[in-house]
Amino acid sequence: MAYTEYFAxxxxxxxxxxxxxxxxxxxxxxAKKVLLHYGSGSAEKSGLLGIIRKSLExxxxxxIELGGVRPNPRLxxxxxxxxxxxxxxxDFILAVGGGSVLDSAKCIGYGTPYDGDVWDFYCGKVVxxxxxxxxxxxxxxxTGSEMSNSSVITNDEIYPNDKFGCNTNLGRPVFxxxxxxxxxxxxxxxxxxGSTDIMMHTIERFFHNGPELDFTDQIAxxxxxxxxxNTEIALEKPDDxxxxxxxxxxxxxxxxxxxxxxxxxxxxxxxxxxxxxxxAIYDVAHGAGLSAIxxxxxxxxxxxxxxxxxxxxxxxxxxxxxxxxxxxDKTIDAFENTFAGFGMPIRISGLGIDATDDVCRMLxxxxxxxxxxxxxxxxxxETEDMYRIFKAAR
Amino acid sequence: MAYTEYFAxxxxxxxxxxxxxxxxxxxxxxAKKVLLHYGSGSAEKSGLLGIIRKSLExxxxxxIELGGVRPNPRLxxxxxxxxxxxxxxxDFILAVGGGSVLDSAKCIGYGTPYDGDVWDFYCGKVVxxxxxxxxxxxxxxxTGSEMSNSSVITNDEIYPNDKFGCNTNLGRPVFxxxxxxxxxxxxxxxxxxGSTDIMMHTIERFFHNGPELDFTDQIAxxxxxxxxxNTEIALEKPDDxxxxxxxxxxxxxxxxxxxxxxxxxxxxxxxxxxxxxxxAIYDVAHGAGLSAIxxxxxxxxxxxxxxxxxxxxxxxxxxxxxxxxxxxDKTIDAFENTFAGFGMPIRISGLGIDATDDVCRMLxxxxxxxxxxxxxxxxxxETEDMYRIFKAAR
Numbered sequence: 001m002a003y004t005e006y007f008a009x010x011x012x013x014x015x016x017x018x019x020x021x022x023x024x025x026x027x028x029x030x031a032k033k034v035l036l037h038y039g040s041g042s043a044e045k046s047g048l049l050g051i052i053r054k055s056l057e058x059x060x061x062x063x064i065e066l067g068g069v070r071p072n073p074r075l076x077x078x079x080x081x082x083x084x085x086x087x088x089x090x091d092f093i094l095a096v097g098g099g100s101v102l103d104s105a106k107c108i109g110y111g112t113p114y115d116g117d118v119w120d121f122y123c124g125k126v127v128x129x130x131x132x133x134x135x136x137x138x139x140x141x142x143t144g145s146e147m148s149n150s151s152v153i154t155n156d157e158i159y160p161n162d163k164f165g166c167n168t169n170l171g172r173p174v175f176x177x178x179x180x181x182x183x184x185x186x187x188x189x190x191x192x193x194g195s196t197d198i199m200m201h202t203i204e205r206f207f208h209n210g211p212e213l214d215f216t217d218q219i220a221x222x223x224x225x226x227x228x229x230n231t232e233i234a235l236e237k238p239d240d241x242x243x244x245x246x247x248x249x250x251x252x253x254x255x256x257x258x259x260x261x262x263x264x265x266x267x268x269x270x271x272x273x274x275x276x277x278x279x280a281i282y283d284v285a286h287g288a289g290l291s292a293i294x295x296x297x298x299x300x301x302x303x304x305x306x307x308x309x310x311x312x313x314x315x316x317x318x319x320x321x322x323x324x325x326x327x328x329d330k331t332i333d334a335f336e337n338t339f340a341g342f343g344m345p346i347r348i349s350g351l352g353i354d355a356t357d358d359v360c361r362m363l364x365x366x367x368x369x370x371x372x373x374x375x376x377x378x379x380x381x382e383t384e385d386m387y388r389i390f391k392a393a394r
Numbered sequence: 395m396a397y398t399e400y401f402a403x404x405x406x407x408x409x410x411x412x413x414x415x416x417x418x419x420x421x422x423x424x425a426k427k428v429l430l431h432y433g434s435g436s437a438e439k440s441g442l443l444g445i446i447r448k449s450l451e452x453x454x455x456x457x458i459e460l461g462g463v464r465p466n467p468r469l470x471x472x473x474x475x476x477x478x479x480x481x482x483x484x485d486f487i488l489a490v491g492g493g494s495v496l497d498s499a500k501c502i503g504y505g506t507p508y509d510g511d512v513w514d515f516y517c518g519k520v521v522x523x524x525x526x527x528x529x530x531x532x533x534x535x536x537t538g539s540e541m542s543n544s545s546v547i548t549n550d551e552i553y554p555n556d557k558f559g560c561n562t563n564l565g566r567p568v569f570x571x572x573x574x575x576x577x578x579x580x581x582x583x584x585x586x587x588g589s590t591d592i593m594m595h596t597i598e599r600f601f602h603n604g605p606e607l608d609f610t611d612q613i614a615x616x617x618x619x620x621x622x623x624n625t626e627i628a629l630e631k632p633d634d635x636x637x638x639x640x641x642x643x644x645x646x647x648x649x650x651x652x653x654x655x656x657x658x659x660x661x662x663x664x665x666x667x668x669x670x671x672x673x674a675i676y677d678v679a680h681g682a683g684l685s686a687i688x689x690x691x692x693x694x695x696x697x698x699x700x701x702x703x704x705x706x707x708x709x710x711x712x713x714x715x716x717x718x719x720x721x722x723d724k725t726i727d728a729f730e731n732t733f734a735g736f737g738m739p740i741r742i743s744g745l746g747i748d749a750t751d752d753v754c755r756m757l758x759x760x761x762x763x764x765x766x767x768x769x770x771x772x773x774x775x776e777t778e779d780m781y782r783i784f785k786a787a788r
Contacts (some may be wrong), residue, residue, distance in 0.1 A: 003409030008402060014656060015397030215620040215640045222612035230608075246609045249655060261643060262408060 002210075002264045008256040011175040012148045014042070014249065016241075018177040019137050022052045022094065026135060029174050031092035034063040035085055035242045038096040040070060043139065048182065052096060052137065064088055067270035069097065071380040072163065072279055073104040073285075074156040075119065076308050081108035082118060085132060093134040095173075099143025099286075102136050106171050108153035122153055122164040131170040137177045140186055142194030142287060144201055144255025146176040154280060162366070163276040167214075174230030178252065180244035188235055191247075192342030193233040193287030198251045199224055200290045203335070205260040205267035205313055207301075207378035213262025220259045221315035228316075228338055246274050270376030271297050274386060277363045284351045291339035292348045298332045301379035348394045355394035363390050396604075396658045403524060404541045405569040408643065410635075412571040413531050414595040416446045416488065418527060419454030423568050425486035428457040429479055431499045432490040434464060437533060442576065442768045446490060446531060458482050463491065466557065466673055466680075467498040468550040469513065475502035476512060479526060487528040493537025493680075496530050500545035500565050503528050516547055516558040525564040531571045534580055535641040536588030536681060538595055538649025540570040548674060555759070557670040572646065574638035582629055585641075586736035587681030589625040593618055594684045597729070599654040599661035600706055601695075601772035607656025614653045615709035620644050622710075622732055629736070664770030665691050671757045678745045681721075685733035686742045688788035692726045695773035702772075742788045749788035757784050 011029075013021055026034060031035075034056065036049075043049045044067075056063050084090065085108060093107035109132040120126040127190050145151065149171045152163050186194065202220045205299030227250050233243035245295035253259070260266050274297070275289040302309055313319035313331025321327035321329045336346050348355045364387035367375060375381045381389070405423075407415055420428060428450065430443075435770045437443045438461075450457050460475050478484065479502060480767035489499035503526040505512030511606050514520040543565045553716065580588065596614045621644050628635035647653070654660050668691070669683040696703055700722035707725025715721035730740050742749045749757075758781035761769060769775045775783070 001409075001411050003407050003412050003415075006406040006408060009405075011403075012400040013397050014400060015395075015658070017395050018397050020395065021397075050641065211636075213639055213643065214624075214636065215616070215643055217618035218620055219613060222609070222616050226612055228607040242605075242608065245607055245656060249607065251611055262639060264409070 004260070004262055004264060006257050006261050007052055007169050008147055008172065008258070010173050010256070012147070012178060012252065013175065014178045016179060016181055018179045019051055019182065020055055021177055022135075022137060023055035023057070023061055025177070026056065026061050026094065026223070027059045028093060029092070029133065029135065031061055031133070033088065033090050033092070034061055035081060035090045035093045035108065036063045036096065037081060037093055037101060037108065038067045038069065039098070039101050040068055040340045042185070043096050046185065048137070048139070049096065052094070062221040063091065063094075069101045069104045071100050072154050073100045073107070075107070075153050076156050078104050078107040078111065078118065078153060082111035085112040090132065093132055094137070095134060096139070098138070098140030099145040102143070102145035102173070103151040103153060103225060105134050105136070106145070106166070107153050108132070110166065119155060121166045122155070126168065128168055129168055132169040133174045135175040135177070136143050136173050137182075138248070139182045140181055140190065141244070141251040142193055143196045144198065144251050146173055146178070147252045147256035148172065150255070152276070161281045162273045163280045176252070177249050180241055180248045183244050183248060186238070188343060190285065191231065191234055191238070192344050193285040194251070194320070195227050195247060195342055196249070196287035196291045196339055196344050198254045199227050200271065200294065201254040201285070202259045203294070204269050204272060205263065207262045207268040207308060208260070208265045209377045210264045216259060216261045216263065216312065217315065221312070222251050223254055223259060224316045231342055265377050268376045268378040270381050273375045274363070274367055274389065277367050278348070278351070281353065282353055284353075288344050288351060291342070291344035291346055292351055293389065293393050294339070295332050295336040295346055296389050298335070300385065300389050300392060301376075302328050315322065348390070355390060357391070360387055360390035360394065398654070398656055398658060400651050400655050401563050402541050402566065402652070404567050404650070406541070406572060407569065410571045410573055410575055412573045413442060413445055413576065414449055415571055416529075416531060417449035418452070418755060419569055419571070420450065420455050420486060420488065421453045423486070423527065423529065425455055425527070427482065427484050427486070428455055429475060429484045429487045429502065430457045430459045430490065431462045431475060431487055431494070431495060431502065432459075432463065433495050434462055436579070437490050440579065442531070442533070446488070456602065457488070458484065463495045463498045465494050465704050466548050466677060467494045467501070469501070470550050471549050472498050472501035472505065472512065472547060474506035479506040485526065487526055488489035488531070489528060490531045490533070492534030493534070493539040496537070496539035496567070497545040497547060499528050499530070500539070501547050502526070502562070504560065504564070512677065513549060515560045516549070522560070522562055522564055527568045529569040530567045531573070531576075532642070533576045534578055534584065534588055535638070535645040536591045538592065538645050540567055540572070541646045541650035542566065544649070546670070555675045557674045570646070572642050575636055575641045577638050577642060578633040580632070583735060584679065585625065585628055585632070586738050588645070588681040589621050589641060589736055590681035590685045590733055590738050592641070592648045593621050594665065594681070594688065595648040596653045597688070598663050598666060599657065601662040601702060602654070602657045602659045603771045606657045610653060610655045611705065611709065615706070617644050617648055617653060618710045625736055659771050662770045662772040664775055667769045668757070668761055668783065671761050672742070672745070672747070676745065676747055680749075682738050685736070685738035685740055686745055687783065687787050688733070689726050689730040689740055690783050692729070694779065694783050694786060695770075696722050696726065696754065698773040742784070749784060751785070753780055754788065
């Protein structure tokens with residue numbers, strides 16, 4: 001029996017100054033004692049943490065703080081959070097930051113009500129059955145972690161060069177406060193990288209091996225057009241509210257399941273897996289890693305179904321060509337140009353990485369667990385395919 | 395502080411044969427003893443109820459049945475349901491049918507954990523704080539009640555000619571099983587009426603008095619184009635799976651809040667209120683009532699902001715005209731023609747109602763509670779405006 005689930009229960013509060021709602025919403029959602037989790041400085045400097053602390057105090061919410069989350073978040077810090085939550089009987093987590101802080105909070109949320117080692121969930125040994133509830137105050141439009149079921153962690157203790165994911169419906173935040181103004185200060189590079197990540201969450205879903213639901217394709221195209229148009233505006237004028245608002249909401253919808261509704265497989269996701277090898281070893285920005293690989297992946301798999309690429313190109317860029325193969329080429333070029341226009345690398349060299357033959361071979365071996373697994377489903381990739389894609393992308 | 399909430403927690407299972415999941419999903423969501431609530435015959439005849447009964451039995455879910463819901467559902471039957479739920483300690487409701495069955499189930503859900511009279515919630519005296527959880531097996535793409543916060547009830551005891559609503563986040567179903575195949579047997583007239591209702595849930599949201607979020611407008615346009623295209627197919631070929639699938643998912647997204655994201659007011663809704671007067675007295679299909687009124691409303695309010703109509707026309711129909719007023723006229727004509735193409739009336743006379751001056755006056759007086767309230771916010775309507783719109787629409 002083939003069906004798709006759509007489950008996006010996160011209660012979103014969207015608009016200016018929504019961070020001021022933190023205490024009130026936590027109270028409504030039943031929080032009594034909160035772990036306030038954040039990154040390494042900017043939320044403090046901007047005054048955001050001050051606003052949130054005050055809001056919590058005014059609503060009688062007790063809280064303990066744990067900052068210091070880095071991009072590509074580490075297990076060590078999450079373990080510290082779990083220890084605090086267990087000891088202090090924390091009943092809710094509030095993550096303030098971008099996707100890394102949210103993912104770290106998800107890991108803490110899984111680990112706290114669990115007697116074993118939280119790593120069990122990420123290495124795939126155990127499926128989590130409980131999670132401490134969490135909310136988010138988002139400061140970056142990118143990963144969509146604020147509504148997604150995903151979390152990605154680097155186990156810096158034993159696998160410092162690998163990223164592991166835990167994707168369950170329990171991972172979806174209870175609420176998210178989305179104030180586009182909080183992203184005004186995001187740099188051009190991080191804006192471009194974030195927008196690429198947003199687009200890739202929908203592009204990965206667009207390519208799959210099942211029947212399509214046209215309405216979902218139409219929504220996907222609306223989302224991609226929205227991101228392209230508004231990234232250009234935000235890069236030019238970082239404090240354009242409308243542009244930041246469109247990007248922020250696109251980020252949430254791109255990864256909450258909406259753009260794979262009706263597709264049984266949920267998408268291809270090979271590029272994400274290939275990119276995780278890059279960002280785990282070289283600590284590059286996820287979006288930049290994705291743009292460095294995507295067009296090489298696309299040209300490699302295009303022949304599987306050029307008409308799918310053609311449909312995407314027509315919907316997003318208005319590309320018309322009776323020859324599906326040519327339309328597919330034009331579509332791939334158009335996305336490549338778009339990412340380049342965002343200031344993103346479109347080859348691995350643009351990340352400052354010297355991808356020698358040996359490096360490409362090593363990345364492919366890692367991505368396939370030495371041939372133990374394939375990637376993707378639009379076109380299933382073996383180790384040799386991955387190697388060729390890395391080589392083409394270098 | 396101005397913000398929009400988006401909260402659509404319903405867990406959707408979408409695809410062929412999803413009705414077979416009923417027992418399994420109820421069990422996962424914690425149900426032990428269920429009220430199986432449905433309409434007046436078709437679900438029994440088609441074998442759907444048999445499938446669901448078997449699924450419940452196989453999963454050890456006890457259940458008691460209450461059928462007989464009519465279109466424009468009545469309070470009397472809901473009261474009977476509340477009595478059964480209280481007496482039998484029912485902990486979950488499963489609604490099998492279209493919007494009327496779902497709305498009746500919502501009313502029962504509100505009334506069961508409440509010591510007072512459930513009517514308190516619909517007449518606006520009390521805001522509900524609890525609700526028995528409910529799930530839905532949908533058989534009609536129309537009202538969007540499967541993900542919406544809305545429910546509408548007719549109090550046949552004291553106000554047989556009025557419809558009352560209770561809209562709270564508690565009203566959103568816990569889960570919905572959406573199998574497009576179950577709508578193959580929907581008649582041409584009900585298909586056209588359902589599609590009109592779906593479109594109107596988004597059109598009403600498109601017109602508002604606040605700033606717009608372009609991404610939401612783009613999604614709205616995708617939804618409207620999807621419904622127009624697929625209704626034409628479904629009217630021609632009632633068992634076209636893709637057409638029915640696109641319509642079903644459009645129905646859910648049209649009323650779950652997605653198409654007013656970023657708009658503080660949530661939309662205009664004057665046409666819905668005006669139509670409720672028609673369907674409460676004359677028991678017409680809701681979608682048919684909406685199409686009978688909409689273009690007259692649109693022409694009446696157009697001058698408030700013709701550019702908003704022009705934007706909608708451009709996005710949905712590709713209408714281009716530098717003169718916003720002319721573009722607005724073309725847009726209204728295009729929607730009128732669309733509804734007519736669905737086999738829907740575009741005037742009140744098409745509903746078989748003789749809307750004399752006195753009738754129009756009476757409807758306007760009812761809609762405004764004798765001048766006590768206005769309708770809409772794109773353009774605020776007084777009693778006299780309502781009267782003129784009814785007159786123009788007759």
